[in-house]
Amino acid sequence: MAASHQSLGQVEQFNCNPKEGMPWLLLPISQRIQDFSANRSTTLIQQSTTPPLGPASPLILGTVPYQVGAPLLEGLDAHPGVELRQQVPTQLIRSLRAGELEGALVSSIEAFRRPGLLALNHLGIACDGEVASVRLFCRKAPQDVKSLALDDSSATSVALTRVLLKKRYGARIMEESRIPPTLQPDSIDADAVLMIGDFGVAAQSNRPFILDLGEEWARWKNLPFVFALWLFRCPEPRVREASEILMDCRMKAKQRATSDGTGGRICHDLDPRFLAGLEEFHNEAASLGLCEASIQPVWVGPPR
Structure with a gap:
């Protein structure tokens, strides 16, 4: 443009x-x-x-x-x-x-x-509660996630992902990678893929576990x-x-x-x-x- x-x-x-x-x-x-x-x-x-x-x-x-x-x-x-x-x-x-x-x-x-x-x-x-624009696309149950791919455009969303996986679900993350925003998180070879912003809203996925991080936080903390x-x-x-x-x-x-x-x-x-x-x-x-x-x-x- x-x-x-x-x-x-x-x-x-x-x-x-x-x-x-x-x-x-x-x-x-x-x-x-x-x-x-x-x-x-x-x-x-x-x-x-x-x-x-x-x-x-x-x-x-x-x-x-x-x-x-x-x-x-x-x-x-x-x-x-x-x-x-x-x-x-x-x-x-x-x-x-x-x-x-x-x-x-x-x-x-x-x-x-x-x-x-x-x-x-x-x-x-x-x-x-639900935020819609910050979502984690998981091919495994959250507690079983070991590899994590992060759209690191937002430092807060990355930190919240780590807090929820480690402290709410007890996941043991063995591998992290940084990725550019994508509408196709299923194409990324990682147990969980974080997308934020307009990409978080519009991304399409067939993964069995799709977590809205705002909703996950509210369920955990009631805040x-x-x-x-x-x-x-x-x-x-x-x-x-x-x-x-x-x-x-x-x-x-x-x-x-x-x-x-x-x-x-x-x-x-x-x-x-x-x-x-x-x-x-x-x-x-x-x-x-x-x-x-x-x-x-x-x-x-x-x-x-």
Whole structure:
């Protein structure tokens, strides 16, 4: 798909249907998957230099290229105070760590891996039961899984897979491999194959055990699960500025009934029960050495 080099802070043409100007997240899943496969590592903002930070500088934010995040992003690409970039979750983590982003909608486990991060406690990508977009395709019963193939686009989904297999089912994983996203998990020679995002929704499989990881977590813990949070590496006033903008985007999405592509299974407004589920995941992941038990972000509440 042709790219259009635009001014700083504007999204490239990759985000739109070139014939109709349709936002990329509203295209059919099959078209988004085709575009995403061809552009998996592409940053969707064309920029020549990173602008100096200051009172008038735009917020440099990163988001995921999945429709599950659309109800958090309504109008964000057009906001004059934001320079927006889209990357897969694991690349967002690298960009945030490198200081290339001030904030990002990123895998929640990152909040417990790096000290000094600030996190919004009221917006995220979560579920309270079935999630539909994060699925594990198993050719054996979960307790018998020994080889695991991971789409590692999401650090949280990879960690949740390990937690569920090892701690819920007692599986002994002997072999792990990384794979690119695919719609045909049965073609992968592994006992279990993890797919996430639009690929997780659309993948087809005849394997006898297909686990929805949100549903598995809820059955085990009777708690919701938080897959992604807005995390920041910038001064708190900048975070509060971002919070106001992001809350405005969330309100617009509610007014316009923006779809998440999962039939409404995704929750985007967090409350104390979601944060309790997140802390339980923190504890379970830390017990396997997947994050640090002692690390917590600085939580920032909604605008008053």
